[in-house]
Amino acid sequence: MASVRSSRVRPRDRSLTRPLRASKPASTAALTARRAGLIGCHVCGLVQTRIERQADPRCARCLHVLHERRPDSLTRTVSLLAAAALAYIPANLLPIMHASSLGGAEDDTILGGVAYFWTSGDWPLAVVVFIASVLVPMLKLVALTLLTATVRRGSAWRRRERAGLYRLVERIGRWSMLDVFVVGLTVTLVHFGSFAVVTAGPATLAFAAVVILTMLASHQFDPRLIWDSAHAGERLARRVNEEGRGAPLTTKKRIS
Amino acid sequence: MNHFSNLSSPELKPRQRWLPSLIWLVPLICALIGVALVVKSVAEKGPVVTVTFNNAEGMEAGKTKVKYKDVEIGSVQGITLSEDLRHVIVRVQLNNDAAKFATQGTRFWVVRPRVGANGISGLGTLLSGAYIGVDIGRSTEGQKAFIGLENPPIVTTGQPGHQYTLRGESLGSVDIGAPIFYHRIQVGQVVGYSLDPHGAGVIVNVFVNAPFDQYVGTNTRWWHASGVDLRLDSNGLKLNTQSLATVVVGGLAFQSPAGQGAGQGAADKAVFRLASDESDAMREPDGQALNVVMRFNQSLRGLSVGAPVDLRGIALGQVTDIGIEYNEKQKSFGMKVSMALYPDRLSRRSNEALPAPDTPGGHELLQHLVIEGLRGQLRTGNLLTGQLYVALDMFPKAPRASVDVHGNPIELPTVPNTLDELQVQVADIARKLNQVPFDRIGANLNGALENANRLFGHMDTEVVPQARDTLAAAQKTFSTAESTLRQTAPMQSDIQDAMQELTRTLQSLNTLADYLERHPQALLFGKQGDKP
């Protein structure tokens, strides 16, 4: 067995930025499970040997399907991203709420709502809604696009930062559902018969679609792909796209 | 950190036993809170009742509230259609403290904006949404299924006041909710109406609020105060209204007759008669009617059924029928008028009691009156419309007639109308004037005047110069006479003196005569000298 590094156990250190120099020596000697011919089960965590040419490799302990890498990760991520980007346009242009009262009916878009909060003095509210509804989806789209582009190109640029970016996207993805919940609650509450009625507009659907699609896209993206191109050039990057079949016996042999 | 208890020192073990039990407090507390909330919400719930309405307009499951005196006592849980699809069944969840609303007699209705006889109500529900109003019933029996009212009840239970029943001829323009006036103040409302079971009139249920119900007694009269009371008859034109509200929606009024109190307080649901107007309500009962017939020989145009019959200005009765008779013997048409007279009206007005018409005293009175000249006559009540009425009056100069007091109907003799007579007389005068030969008189007068004219011409030319001469001569004579008289002026003064002397003598003789009269003995004894 090749030398395995001990995991770095350190006191709570949350800094994500590390000097590039420090990471470089690690990468050249790093041994991934794939190169070692092992797979770690993503359900139970058991590290086991990968059996090639098995139609349905299953974990020895928990009997779940083993995947070396997420199947068709990049393709799926890109398609989902494209759909989300398409849905993002009507989500911002169409009204998200119809409010009809004795004074008349009015439609609110997301940006219009933010502007309303800002001008009426509700700054914290405006900031929160702006971050959750406009900034976060935009950030997710941009980040995921960046990640997929760099992985496809097989670039070695700032891997750790990109990994951190991926973690960020995963964590904040859910918060853009805020607007959908607010609309849902408002619709339920403001239901005073003829006096004031609020219904959800078409942007709600588009917005929810954006959130779901970006969450699915970030799920489908396999972060290990960032590090796969650390060892080989474009050859390996190309092979990433055809997932896990005919796993390279060659690599194992080369290493051992 | 406690997971590695097998590695760490044993001192940690005793602590380990406490801490897990502590952590289990967290779900325990949550469970307790949950149970407490559930128990509280279950305890707050009261009974569930179902109310049947015609439609569910304005109501929404889970939102519409039930309010009593504007306090929320429950809410609508569900709305379903009845099985025969004709009604809507509303399931209402009452609060726990409103459990006493599920009794017999409780009424439910939907409060919506309404325009009714009382005006517009329920406008607040335009903003707040319709709600279900309740009126609690008085019974103690429980009831779970109710039939909802379509309109709010006029009178809610517990409102102080009394209900009364009125029987009248027609409903007029009165509707549920129409006001009831006392001295033109609204004191109550009409609560309901129905047709008399025999179809002979209407029954109107009214409600008079406290404290005005103390003015309703056994003597109280009720009448329709609806609309505009306009009458044009032989008495003239009369316009009477209660208030603008009654002009539109109608109303009833009540009052005790003048001079009488309300009498004993009327019990709840007491029955009264509903008259058609105030005078009809206030008039005293008429007593027995006397049927009388009169025959007239003139046109009855202007006389209508119901026209009054009065005796020297006092209303005695009314005309009940107008007919025509063919007299076979005289081959002429006579007009026969039947009327109903109420002698009781007379006795009410007079200080002494009149004998009743049926008694022998009454018969005697009637005969006496007829002999004295009691006749019936048609008179014009209103020159404008030409309406006639029948007047009974004494006509001493009328031709003699008699009355059969035992007949039914009694026939009273009549005299023609003075106006008609006047018409006949004037026609006579006109005829006579027609006969006067005005043209001949005129011709004669013309001739006389011509003669006179000639005479004056004569006078002018002949008579007048002669008269002038005569006058001149007479003047001369007068002046001569005057001078003569002046000459004899001294003779005049002499005569004057003589006259004076004579007067003095006569005076002294007068004095002597007086003295002698007083002292006749002076003739003998001479004058007594004045006593010193």
Place this chain on the structure above:
Amino acid sequence: MEYHRLIVCHECDLLFRKPSSVEKRRASCSRCGASLTALRGARLPLDWFCAVTLAAFITFCIAQSFPVIELCANGMTSEATLFGAVRALWSGNMRVVAAMVFCSSILFPLIELLCLLYLLVPICTGKRPPWFNVMPRVVQLVRPWGMVEVLMLGVLVTIVKMVSMAEVIPGPGLFALGALTVMLGVVALFDPSGLWAVRDEIRSS
């Protein structure tokens, strides 16, 4: 062949050897910085998680049954429970949105809690439940989609919005929701893949 002394970083596929003890420290990958969750099971004792999960489940039930906020304006009141909000969206021709809100705020957290309870309660008492293999997978699947903390923030934003137009009365559901957010945050620290080691222990014992 199984290597029990090894763990793999799930974000960069780097192999590591398990350290002997992880007490009071957290383990992270030296290359990509991801925290190695398989070692996290040593953080809090299992029965703590069990208790918190149970409490979270009860709180979840409370939060669903009672109204979250009540609004009073002009004498009209209207109240909202979570399920009522879903129903309002469903009947308002926003069925997809209603389904999404239902899933993310009601269904998935419920599934997560139930599965965790199903796993934890027997294990705490020392028994191994059937279908043990499926449950952690389900939990792993469902976890990213349960968005109760986003819901909590959404409720707060709605309250702030409504305060200007009507009187807002917080219902018991709101406090339950707040407590649920905290508890779910604690529950999310738990990685069911650590249960396998416990299961093996039970099996062996």
